[in-house]
Amino acid sequence: MEHTRTMTIRLPAATKEKLERLAEATERSKAFLAAKAIEEFLASQEWQVQAICDAVREADSLQARFVEHEAVAKRLNLKMRCSRGKKD
Numbered sequence: 001m002e003h004t005r006t007m008t009i010r011l012p013a014a015t016k017e018k019l020e021r022l023a024e025a026t027e028r029s030k031a032f033l034a035a036k037a038i039e040e041f042l043a044s045q046e047w048q049v050q051a052i053c054d055a056v057r058e059a060d061s062l063q064a065r066f067v068e069h070e071a072v073a074k075r076l077n078l079k080m081r082c083s084r085g086k087k088d
Helices: 013-026 030-060 069-087
Strands: none
Touching (some): 013 030
């Protein structure tokens, strides 16, 4: 069994009430639901932070290639016009 630690947090009253309603509806404890929510949030944030770090590392590399905003906008506008033409 995984070791756990106790943590106390402050929640807005409305959030605590929602947690209580969800716990009752799902027959789960508030602690279980809060722990799951925190785990999912951390996984999402870790992925996002890692993706940002990877992108910064890539941008800082000598092989990095950048495209001017105007060139990207022009290419996207052309693709959008072509795509609209196919739907008509």
